Amino acid sequence: MSAVPDLAPRTEEEVATALRNAAGPLAIEGSGTTMGMLRPVQASRTLSTRKLTGITLLRPQEMVISARAGTTLPEIEAALAGHNQILVPEPPDLRVLMGVPDAPPPSIGGLVAANLSGPRRITGFALRDAVLGIRFVNGAGEVLRSGGRVHKNVTGLDLCKLLAGSHGTLGVITEVTLKLGPAAERVATLVVRVADEAEGVALLSAGLTSPYGVTGAAMLPRGVSAGGVAGPVALLRLEDVEASVTYRMARLRAAMPGGEVLEGEASRALWRAVRDVLPLAPAPDEAVWRVSVRPSRAPGMVAALRDGIGARVLLDWGGGVAWVAGPATAEAHAAVMAAAGVAGGIFILFRAPDPLRAAMAVIPPEPPALAGLSARVKAALDPAGRLNPGRMRAGG
């Protein structure tokens, strides 16, 4: 992560020129918020899209927004608030989690490149699902588009999906077009005290398998608190028109006795904290992982990590994702890898000192057939290997 990038082009054409003229590898970043994620990039120069800014299309009646990659999340949220619309996947601001609270806010291009989604992911839409179109520059410096601005589009190979989550290794995203959703008239959260993760995840599952359209299902374990709510508690969120929230909350409460309801700003603040993973509050010298598993496997995995490395955890997505804080050591990393593997899930190392993240597999290793595909797809988009070398895997 560099405070001042070597290259900060102001237009897409300048990005293309910079890539065509690049003498060697480049670190590609947006605002730089998540450059502490995954592996340190093996490049001496940095290209940032932070100066490619501006909303280029906003059609609320078509539920679509286009913005240049460097446009920040708060700018987009503010523009949408004026039209009572939202980004359904609820992308997070992870500056505090990543230990860079004073960095500029996350850019939309960076969020898409990392495919980061918040609590509403559980309704079926990750940030990659909201991407209707992308403009990007590939490693050869060609300006390309995939997708478009319409909600249904199956024309050709969906390179938007490849770019989303590729962390700048396949192309430099210059503009994204995203699907929007309506902002809810009312938000309410049912807070239910639970004994442990097993009871908590079972309760989240009961909420998510109800017909009441739960849009957030998280758990604060013992010792973790947010917005004045202390764990162990399960949290179920409803967001909809006024009458629906009233009706559905009454039904949920009847099914889950003993719960308390948080309304309005208290509810919104709680979910912003969950979205941004604030309750985890890692110490400066701790590492942070995100582990995704089948929700029913989460309690066992959390128990193993708590026993094994003294991990602290925040569960979201109905138990399907565990944010884990623990010692920044090779042993702890190996324990997280093993626990994810045993649970049939995946892990991403989000935060650790450079030497550790340079030395470890920061995401699960690929079987040989997939590793071959990865290398060939990388070469198909970035033949000279200029973009973020080593970001996701050593030598790749």
Added chain:
Amino acid sequence: MIALPAPKPEVMGRRDEILAGLRALVPGDGVISEPLRLRPYETDGLSAYRQPPLAVVLPSSTEQVAAVLRFCHENGVRVVPRGAGTSLSGGALPLADAVVIGLMRMNRILDVSFTDRLAVVEAGVTNLGITKAVEGEGFFYAPDPSSQLACMIGGNVMMNSGGAHCLKYGVTANNLLGVKFVTITGDVIEIGGGHLDAAGYDWLGIITGSEGQLGIVTEVTVRILRAAEGQRAMLAAFSSTEVAGAAVDAIMASGVIPVALEFMDRPCIHACEAFAKAGYPLDAEAMLIIEVEGSLEEQDALLARLRDICARFDPISMRVATSAEESLAIWKGRKGAFGAVGRISPDYLCMDGTIPTGELPHVLRRIGEMSESYGLAVANVFHAGDGNLHPLIMFDANDSESFRKAEAFGADILKLCVEVGGCLTGEHGVGVEKRDLMPVQFTGPELAQQRRVKSAFDPGWLLNPAKVFPLSDNPLLSA
């Protein structure tokens, strides 16, 4: 007419040897080569194009699919994957020198978890079959293409199928958790599974909607959802397509997003009414079907709001269902729309472009003008909330000039969709049908980039060749 690549003489010349090799891999009656038994496989939902393949193989396991692909790779044999053969874009059209791999024998449901809200099924399970397997517990699989009774989940993954209810629940891509994927070299790769999102590249995302260009999917893990307590529909009829389009915009901007929002124009209303006797307003130029979900009280509240919105646009008539039976009556005509048009015209082409919804009145006006200049009738039915048009162009397949005109008319509509900011295909896929129009939507470098990604998976271009990408500039596929 669309050109197909010339059969490879070295494959045609080794036909018997190739058939023997396939029979060794898929014993029993799993390899078909007799001309009469190949007939059912010579076309798909785009029946204007027909071509019997070299052979059809019907594997019953992932291992057999892998063995057949490895064999085809080693012998340079082209492969056409096939689900139920319901593609409307010719996605499963064979080639003379190709082996069709049909997945219909892989039709087992392998695992269902209600607590984890997922089902693991083989690729040949039908779309509706998944819902049937879980509806006893009040669950369903959301994407609902019109062909859902017949179409298979493997084909749905390959075409990224949509349906009338994707306005709320998303398309296939948004409802998948994992696939078992077999490469052209016969490697079996597990992608995703019971968890959300990938740690490395989004293989699930690039495979979904790849139209058989990258490999074959043999197992699929889907999200299953708990169904809402109930649903109810209303109908609103308007005096012009412009006004109906404005009503659609107002609904979408209102914050109340229906689960379905369907649009029919006058010719379509008349065809459906003649067929289904659904009580549609014959004096209307355009009609909307709007469906909401929830408890009875919620349905009442939502329908009242939607009725108020529609009322601002001087509707000719509105009808709000008061029961499930009345909802079914409102949907009856729409669900039978393709059949209804089939009754008034011997043949029709179903187009599938998507447009920004604000362009609706302009696009419908232009389609009307084209209809006059081509001398071919057209009926429009589409998913209004997401701008996915389905103009049905009526022609006579016994008259080659009529077919030629219908194809040209269809191409003009799709070019118009791209011109106004939309795309060539919203849910049916490019297939062979729209292959040669790809340069209308994509630049040369964009197409070249997609082809390089295809080549990364399939360097010899053996997988479903002659689909999606124009044949020009491709030495591996000369016509």
